[in-house]
Amino acid sequence: MKLIIQIPCFNECDTLPQTLGDLPSRIDGIDIIEYLVIDDGSSDETAELARQLGVHHVLRNTTNLGLARSFARGIDFALGAGADIIVNTDGDNQYYGGDIAKLVExxxxxxxxxVIGDRQTAKIEHFSPGKKLLQSFGSSVVRTFSGVQVPDAVSGFRAISRHAAMQLNIVSSFSYTIEMLIQAGKKSMAVASTPVRTNPKTRESRLFKSVFRFIERSGTTAIRMYAMYQPLRIFSLLGALIAVVGMMPIIRFLYFYFFVGGSGKIQSLVIGSALLTVGSITFVMGLLADLVGRNRQLMEMTLERVRRLDLEFRNRDLRGGAPLPSRENLSVQEKLKHRGDAEHS
Structure with missing residues (x-):
């Protein structure tokens, strides 16, 4: 069984050696462990440093594509490299690499x-009370949208089986964490969670500039993904709400017509009729969106089969010629040790 640990990076020269040093070289039940660094258009020497440290695979985006697209590119590459399990961790050394064995178990x-790594955010000292509350609330919202019961929904420390990775289609440009869970829930994948440790904070997050920006981007991503997989429910609720609002001026018109003067208040009838029409149109749009969603599901099934056939064709001889895990991984650890000795000399 082959494990590829992927690390999306953006200007991570300072923390990449620590991140690589934390990664395991042996795990029970895993025959081969390889590392993959996705350099998201860094302006420093992240990609070159990764090669110097003996990382097995280095991908470099010519421009900054964002975390979600880098994650998706890494998944595609890892599948092509024959990975049976893919683990994603961050280049800022936020997650403790020694817990990868717990993730893949x-x-x-x-x-x-x-498997999602639960950071147990309530116990992280450098998280402010507001951030802890936000993490808890955000995870509860994602659980509601996705139907997947995990305590830390936005944790980027996660393990993915080959079968699950084949079915994932990340389209967001912001963050893959929410979209991935919604897809997993709607496709009835088996999702688990395990407590993991975190390392001391090394830098501020580069994913968002403010908490309000993060809430905005995460919220719109969750709503967009949920609407993509449950369009009829979204449009039906919206249409029903508009129709209920439209009934109020119509009831007002009927009240004055029968019990007050028998005439006038025609504007209420016009407004109510217009809102009822909009509500009906919204419901019909939901039906059309649901049909489009069904077609998209068929396309995703076809894409998965094509991807599976393509990877099987490309990797049919890969496993027989794969390098021994001990030599490759020890070379990475030895280079890290040599680099550390040189820096202290």
């Missing part, structure tokens, strides 16, 4: 297809 045992 449920997948090795066949109990889960996706």
């Amino acid at each position: 449920p997948i090795i045992r066949g109990e889960a297809e996706i």
